[in-house]
Amino acid sequence: MTPDDIRKAFLEELVSIAPDIDPDTLEGDEHLQDDLELDSMDILNLVTALHKRLGVSIAEEDYPRIETPDKAVAYLAQRLGG
Amino acid sequence: MGVFTMPSLGADMEAGTLVEWLVAPGDQVKRGDVVAVVETQKGAIEIEIFDEGEVARLDAAVGQKLPVGAPLALIRGAGETAAPAPEAAAEPEAAAPPAEAPEAVAPAAPVEVAKPAPEPAPAASAAFGGVIPASPAARHEARLRGIDLSAVAGSGPGGAVRLADLDRGRPRPAPPAADRGQMLAEMRKAIAAAMSKSKREIPHYYLFHKVDLQAATDWLAAANAQRGPEERLLMGALLLKATAVAAARSKAVNGHYADGFTPSKAVHAGFAVAMRGGGLIAPAIRDADRLSLDETMAAMRDVIARVRAGRLRSSELTDGTITVSSLGENGVGALAGIIYPPQVALVGFGAPAEEPAVVAGQVVPRTMITLSLAGDHRASDGRLGAKFLTDIETLLQDPEAL
Numbered sequence: 001m002t003p004d005d006i007r008k009a010f011l012e013e014l015v016s017i018a019p020d021i022d023p024d025t026l027e028g029d030e031h032l033q034d035d036l037e038l039d040s041m042d043i044l045n046l047v048t049a050l051h052k053r054l055g056v057s058i059a060e061e062d063y064p065r066i067e068t069p070d071k072a073v074a075y076l077a078q079r080l081g082g
Numbered sequence: 083m084g085v086f087t088m089p090s091l092g093a094d095m096e097a098g099t100l101v102e103w104l105v106a107p108g109d110q111v112k113r114g115d116v117v118a119v120v121e122t123q124k125g126a127i128e129i130e131i132f133d134e135g136e137v138a139r140l141d142a143a144v145g146q147k148l149p150v151g152a153p154l155a156l157i158r159g160a161g162e163t164a165a166p167a168p169e170a171a172a173e174p175e176a177a178a179p180p181a182e183a184p185e186a187v188a189p190a191a192p193v194e195v196a197k198p199a200p201e202p203a204p205a206a207s208a209a210f211g212g213v214i215p216a217s218p219a220a221r222h223e224a225r226l227r228g229i230d231l232s233a234v235a236g237s238g239p240g241g242a243v244r245l246a247d248l249d250r251g252r253p254r255p256a257p258p259a260a261d262r263g264q265m266l267a268e269m270r271k272a273i274a275a276a277m278s279k280s281k282r283e284i285p286h287y288y289l290f291h292k293v294d295l296q297a298a299t300d301w302l303a304a305a306n307a308q309r310g311p312e313e314r315l316l317m318g319a320l321l322l323k324a325t326a327v328a329a330a331r332s333k334a335v336n337g338h339y340a341d342g343f344t345p346s347k348a349v350h351a352g353f354a355v356a357m358r359g360g361g362l363i364a365p366a367i368r369d370a371d372r373l374s375l376d377e378t379m380a381a382m383r384d385v386i387a388r389v390r391a392g393r394l395r396s397s398e399l400t401d402g403t404i405t406v407s408s409l410g411e412n413g414v415g416a417l418a419g420i421i422y423p424p425q426v427a428l429v430g431f432g433a434p435a436e437e438p439a440v441v442a443g444q445v446v447p448r449t450m451i452t453l454s455l456a457g458d459h460r461a462s463d464g465r466l467g468a469k470f471l472t473d474i475e476t477l478l479q480d481p482e483a484l
Contacts, residue, residue, distance in 0.1 A: 020262075020358055037358065039410050040316050041386050048311040060306050060314070 001080055006054075007073045013049040014069070017042050028070035056080065084133040084157040088142075090150045091122055091399045092276060098122045099147045100154065102231075109137045111157065116395060118154065123272035124363055125265065125392040127399065135159040262359065269361040277420050284339075284426075285459040288418050291471045293478060295434050295451040301481040317434065318408050319379040323484050325429050326351045326370035328473035329404050334462035335427035335455070335470050336403045343426060343461040352402030352422060353382060355389045364422060365394050366402035375484055409433050416452040426458035427467075429474070 001009075011023040014032075021036060032038045038046070047058045047066075056079045058066060066072035088098055098120035105117045116128040117137075138158040142148055234243050280286075298320050306314045326349045329336040337345040351370035356362055365388075367373070367381045388394055405422050408431040415435065419428035432452040439448040453474060457467045477484060 018358055033412050039356070040318065041383065044311065044314060044316060045383075051311045057310055060303065 001054075001077075003073055003077050006076050006080070007069065009053055010050070010069060010072050010076065013046055013053060016049070017045050026069065028073075029068050031067055033067070050076070054080065083138065083162060084135065084159060085153045086117070086131055086133060086155040086157055088120070088148045088150050088152045088154055089129060089396055089400075091124065091127060091396055092272070095122060095150060095272075097147050097149045098127075100142050100144055101126060102144060103140060104128075105137050105140075105155075107137050107139055111135065111137060114397075119393075120396075123268040124399065125269070125389075125394070128393060128395045130396050131157070133157040133159070135162070266357075266360050269357070269363075273362060276422060280420050280423050284421050284423065286421060287457050287459050287464055287467065289455045289457070289464060289467050289471055290416060291453045291455075291468075291475065293451050293453055293475045294439065295449045295478060298478050298481040299434065299449045313376070315375055315379050316382070317411070319375055319382060320478065320481055320484055321408055321431050322351055322353060322367070322370060322382065322406050323373065323375055323378050324474045324477040325404070325406050326373075327477055327484070328470055329427075330371040331473060332462075332466060332470040334466050335457060337426060337461070338403065338424040339426050339458060339461055340424055343458075346403040348403065350401045350403045352405035352425070353385060354405060354407040355386055357389065363389055363394070363399075364402060364405050364407075365389065365398035366400075368401065404429070407431070416454055418454060419456040421456050421458055426461040427470075428456040429471075430454040430456070 011026070014036075015021050015023055018036060018038060026036075030036055032043065032046075043063065047063070051057050054076060056076055058075075058079075062075070065075040091098070099122075100118060101121050102119040103117070104119070105111060105115075111117060111131050112134045113130075113132055115131050117131045118129045119126050120129050121127075134157075136158045137155055139156040140154070141156065142152070142154045148154070231243050234247050295317075298317065302315060302317060302320065309315075329349050329351070333345040334343070336349055337343060348369055349371040350366040350368045352364035352366050354362055354364040365385050367378070367385060370378065370381075373381060385394075385398070402422065402425060404425055405419070405428040407417060407419050407428060409417060411433055413433040416432040417430040419430045421428050430453070432454075434449050434451040436447050437450045438445050439450060440446075441448065453471050455467045455471050457464070
């Protein structure tokens with residue numbers, strides 16, 4: 001998967017959890033909780049969806065590494081590559 | 083014969099708009115079956131029936147706005163035979179607006195109104211009878227999966243939705259901004275009315291208690307480290323369960339106040355869920371004191387998903403016996419809640435935070451959380467409320483036992 005594929009997958013799952021987010025205007029450094037107002041259940045649902053879709057199980061201690069779209073793409077690329 | 087009427091889904095509901103019938107004349111119904119969907123200030127609500135028998139007649143047409151108490155359908159009880167229903171009475175009402183009907187259906191599906199309709203017949207008949215034609219299997223599955231049948235293009239006879247059609251149906255997109263704005267404005271009105279009533283009528287007292295949440299935090303982190311994302315628990319599940327168990331013991335915080343306080347044996351915990359964009363709704367999780375943590379978590383997931391999709395059940399809005407409001411992990415430290423009438427208590431949890439605490443004479447960092455209780459002085463007093471909060475504290479010190 002290329003980083004673009006990963007970003008697309010991440011954004012699709014994010015929007016399915018928070019349909020009011022517009023992926024076209026979303027900045028890569030927006031914070032899922034502070035800026036996009038996802039709550040802990042949203043984050044868990046996102047992590048669950050990413051697990052299903054990409055096969056990557058993100059441990060709770062790694063949640064800070066997916067706190068923005070840019071960070072999440074880098075983290076997922078690393079997990080998928082390694 | 084029983085008359086099934088527009089239910090009151092809260093002290094401040096005056097009317098609702100029928101957006102979907104899930105039964106047709108001749109269908110058998112039993113207590114608890116979801117028979118219709120009604121649009122209210124709190125979104126689309128699945129309406130349950132409390133009669134048992136056969137649907138003899140539908141008296142309301144999809145799209146109609148009806149006051150609380152208005153007849154929606156006639157239910158023939160087991161053993162009753164004759165259908166006294168003067169068909170003429172129902173006919174004109176249902177037949178009147180066939181032209182407008184498709185528009186009237188729109189609120190049910192703020193979605194794909196522009197779905198290609200090769201033959202107008204199915205849509206018209208659907209609106210006319212108030213029932214989206216669908217196979218029983220498709221109807222059942224759609225209900226389980228929270229799919230709106232009206233948003234699915236059916237490939238069966240007469241445009242009926244078949245099981246296979248469901249997988250072609252896409253998840254419903256967010257309502258357009260204008261609808262959404264209006265929906266939030268309506269919800270704000272409902273919240274304002276309920277909270278004004280509460281502040282006008284309920285003599286609130288407030289208690290706050292700071293509790294050491296380290297044991298629960300550590301237990302949860304260890305438990306979740308062993309679990310895949312699908313099985314993980316949230317702290318909210320522990321807080322809800324502990325509150326429900328304590329509420330079952332402290333009877334004077336659990337129940338309804340009408341003409342005097344009626345305690346409830348069962349604990350149906352209203353779980354406050356914030357809506358994205360604003361608004362709040364607190365659907366009840368039934369028998370919350372008797373669910374395991376995994377079951378509590380599953381119930382919370384289910385309720386939140388349905389709050390987001392706008393598909394709560396009527397009993398979930400009316401059955402709550404106490405409310406739990408949690409500010410989440412990144413919120414502020416404490417809240418003073420407003421009781422949701424006719425309930426008599428609301429337990430609030432601030433955001434847990436690591437703080438310097440004194441343990442055995444040493445200052446150490448501990449995860450702390452502030453519990454609060456808004457209690458109704460007509461039902462309990464501060465002494466009982468204090469016991470209730472310290473009970474929750476005790477339960478949270480032994481998370482394994484929850």
